[in-house]
Amino acid sequence: MPGQVRSDARRNYDRLLAVAAQCFAENGIQTSLRDVARRAGVGIGTLYRHFPTREALLEAVLDDRFDRLRRRAEELATQAPPADALRTWLREVAVGSATYRGLPEEVMAALQDPDSRLHTSCATMRTAGARLLTRAQDAGQIRRDVTGQELLALVAGLAWAGERAAQPELMDKFLEIAMAGLAA
Known part of the structure; x- marks a missing residue:
């Protein structure tokens, strides 16, 4: 995650990556991004702020x-x-x-x-x-x-x-x- 960010934003970013990796392993790379956000305990808007596309999330993972x-x-x-x-x-x-x-x-x-x-x-x-x-x-x-x-x-x-x-x-x-x- 580039630049200076708030600690809660960093936690959300890290949690989204970990949950996305788990969801991709369980359901493949076409897993629901809503499910990733829900399981990470954040809103879908938070996911999209960090990762504007599925490909961006996959790249980070x-x-x-x-x-x-x-x-x-x-x-x-x-x-x-x-x-x-x-x-x-x-x-x-x-x-x-x-x-x-x-x-x-x-x-x-x-x-x-x-x-x-x-x-x-x-x-x-x-x-x-x-x-x-x-x-x-x-x-x-x-x-x-x-x-x-x-x-x-x-x-x-x-x-x-x-x-x-x-x-x-x-x-x-x-x-x-x-x-x-x-x-x-």
Whole structure:
């Protein structure tokens, strides 16, 4: 929350973020904003003062998560063999994306729309994954004809499939199948 604000406004902002994350996890990203406000104990006007659109609320909820994934990619690049680093990161992205029903589609749409509030954080995450991809390609472990955009679309597809299958243990199987297809 930018600038100096009253302590009650800060509490409302933080409470709205926490409740929104919980509501998104329970009901997907299309959850009722009225329900978010009600559960946070504030009026809908308070929610809209802090977050003028659903996308603004989603961006605030996801900003820290996407930044952690970017940092995680940097960490894995220095600590794991290239293909293992890529596999680990893809799994973390897919599992995280499946947390909120509808998120994989939202991420892919945001990447296509530079005016989207989510565009920058999604693009930064895509760039982090592309670095891991390039590292694995340079090591001869991953096909050279795959781009960072295609990789993020693949992980969005894995997250979508894992979300729809309602069997979290399938995510690892889906990822292994994808990694076999990406192998050089």
